Amino acid sequence: MARPVLLTVDDDPAVSRAVARDLRREYGEEYRVLRAGSGPEALEALRELKLRGDPVAVLLADHRMPDMTGVEFLEQAMDIVPRARRALLTAYADTDAAIAAINDVDVDAYLLKPWDPPEDKLYPKIDEMLSAWHATPDPEVVGVKLVGHRWSGPSFGARTLLTRNAVPHRWYSVEDPEGQRVLAAAGAGPDDVPVVVTADGQVLRHPGEAELAAAVGLTVDPQEEFYDLVVVGGGPAGLGAAVYGTSEGLRTVLVEREATGGQAGQSSRIENYLGFPGGVSGADLAERARRQAVKFGTELLLTRDVVALEVHGPKRVLRLDDGRTVAAGAVVLATGVSYRSLGVPGCDDLTGRGVYYGSATTEAAECAGRDVYVVGGANSAGQAAVFFSRHARSVCLLVRGPSLEASMSHYLIEQIAQIPSISVRTCTTLAGVQGDGHLEAITVQDAQTGELETLPASHLFVFIGGAPRTGWLDGAVVRDERGFIPTGPALVRDGRRPPGWPLDRDPYLLETSVPGVFVAGDVRADSVKRVASAVGEGAMAVTLVHRYLEER
CATH class of the missing domain: 3.40.50.2300 (Response regulator)
Known part of the structure; x- marks a missing residue:
């Protein structure tokens, strides 16, 4: 100070x-x-x-x-x-x-x-x-100031980027007097939001993710020309690979398009992860893993999307969205999955303005005294319902299936049953969302009767399963019909190795159809969708990377 x-x-x-x-x-x-x-x-x-x-x-x-x-x-x-x-x-x-x-x-x-x-x-x-x-001291913060509008998608995106990357900052609403004072000092207006003021007084108006990340001190450009290992994706699998890679002497860079933690990083509470009997938030677990990776020497490359994989002899080259490339001897793909879009009328226009994919814990304070809806019946939806029940007047789980038993852990079902402010509507689908500039109502449909009902709503959180982020790998590695990546024995059919496989051996357990390119976590075909298994696969992938690098 x-x-x-x-x-x-x-x-x-x-x-x-x-x-x-x-x-x-x-x-x-x-x-x-x-x-x-x-x-x-x-x-x-x-x-x-x-x-x-x-x-x-x-x-x-x-x-x-x-x-x-x-x-x-x-x-x-x-x-x-x-x-x-x-x-x-x-x-x-x-x-x-x-x-x-x-x-x-x-x-x-x-x-x-x-x-x-x-x-x-x-x-x-x-x-x-x-x-x-x-x-009565002035509650200024040494760090980043972010001025935005609560119903602005870009403002929500900037706030989420800073929060998930553990950048100290203070949020000011453009509607509050202090937010207006910051805007005036910055020479900006309400139409410029989000407005970011860095610790050294630099003013950014409506910045893109990479511009914002660079301004607040996050690494957005590779520091080396060649690495031993590139890890794509910063979820539990990617962080596990990064920790084991650098701790075992590999020059490792982790490339992440948003923030470390992946979907697990957005979980409000994980209570069945080994070694945390009191539970741990996904954000806390991700931040611990990030610090551990950095301690061992992992380079983190954030807000960069990988758009192509190329093979140049022994080099595996990843092309980034800004045109730059990152080259390495081996690659671990840990891109995870994204929540699928609702695909209902009005949803796209209101995303970030009352409709959120993932738990969006930054919205917790805004939910105070409101009725909140959560779409989904798996653990992530249940954890979000428990979290928001501490802030909202009521939380309603909208579940497509007839019960929670088939998709949610038993401990979480029991926990939800003990919270009176949480209700569960089974056999229910979302038919539409409505609002002028922000979410104001949702329409739900009873799957058994077909009856439609419109309900007032200000916040809707969506957890409806994942789609793999593998479109950029089309033509580079073999994918299944859903976009997941098969590895190892799944690539060998009737004793025949995958087409174009150049080596005399079969692909290793987590190896793709391209030698030296491995997969860990949810993006792998037939993987177990659990944080612990993702971390384990990340560690196992590094063992196979060593084996691959030694045989070249």
Whole structure:
């Protein structure tokens, strides 16, 4: 945290220097003393301090200044730093104006010139204002500020990116006074949101994911020309491969299109993961794994999508969405799966504006006192229902099947049954969503009777199974009819290896139809969709990578 600022404003250079000198002599060790020669100059300084998140404790302004009086400056400064204490420096003849300022514009104090000796006439007033300021400090944060609209899809995306990548930041709604002050300091308006202000005061208006990631210090470009191992995907399988790869001496880079954790990282509570008897949130588990991977030396390349896989002799080359390439001796594909789109009328327009894929825990506070709907009947949906029940007035699970038993763990079914604010509607499908700019209602259909019912709703969270992210591999590796990637024995049919296989041996257990390209986690055909098995496959894949690299 930067030292709090004491800002003096006076158009007389001699007076300005004298005030700053006396303030530094008494307060210089704990506070920064800054001075400005005019009201406009001081307002610009306050905007810069606001953008950087530097706290401003006291403003001391001369009353008689050209262009802008001290009272006018202090009144405008209140819009930028409302908690700063404000004092007017006046001559004896201006005492009435100073008293009026105290009464009319809430100035905290006035000081008469000359103020000698400062021990009697200056410091006691400043001490009083500092004590009051410390009692109600400005809740600025050192880090990133994000101003957005609660019903803006891009604002939701920026907030999710920062949250899931563990970037310290503060969210401001464009509708709140403080959010409006940040926008004004940044020279932006409501139409520019999301607006991001970095720790060093850089302003981004409506940034793309890669631009935002780079601005807040995330790595978005590869640092090396060649690696031993490239891991594609930052979920449990990818993080497991990265930890074991770097810990065993492989130069490893992990490429992730959004944030580490994958779908598991969005789980509000995982209670059946080995070693966590009290349960662990997906975000916490992902962050622990990320720190572990980085500790061993894994390079994380974030907000980069892989669009193609190419084979150049012993090199496996991955082409990124910005045209760059990453080359390595071996590849582990751990791209996981994405929640399938609802595919109902109105859904696409309202995604990020009340309709969310995954738990979207950043929306928890907005659900307070509201009725929330969760679509899905598997563990991820159940975990989300339990999580949001702590915030929402009620949570309703919309389940297509006749019961939860076939798709949800027994412990979670029992937990849901014990929470009175959670209800379960089985044999129910979503038929449509409605809203003007944000979600306002949903239409559900009874699968047995066909009856339609429209319900008011502000938040809908979707967990309806996953589709593999493998379209970019078309023509490069063998995929099954659903897009999942078969490996090892599944590629050998009637003793015949996959077409184009160049080696004398069969593919290893987790190896694809391309030697040196391995698969781990949910994207592998016939995999067990569990966090523990994904981590195990990531570790196993690295063992097979070693074997492959040694035989070349």
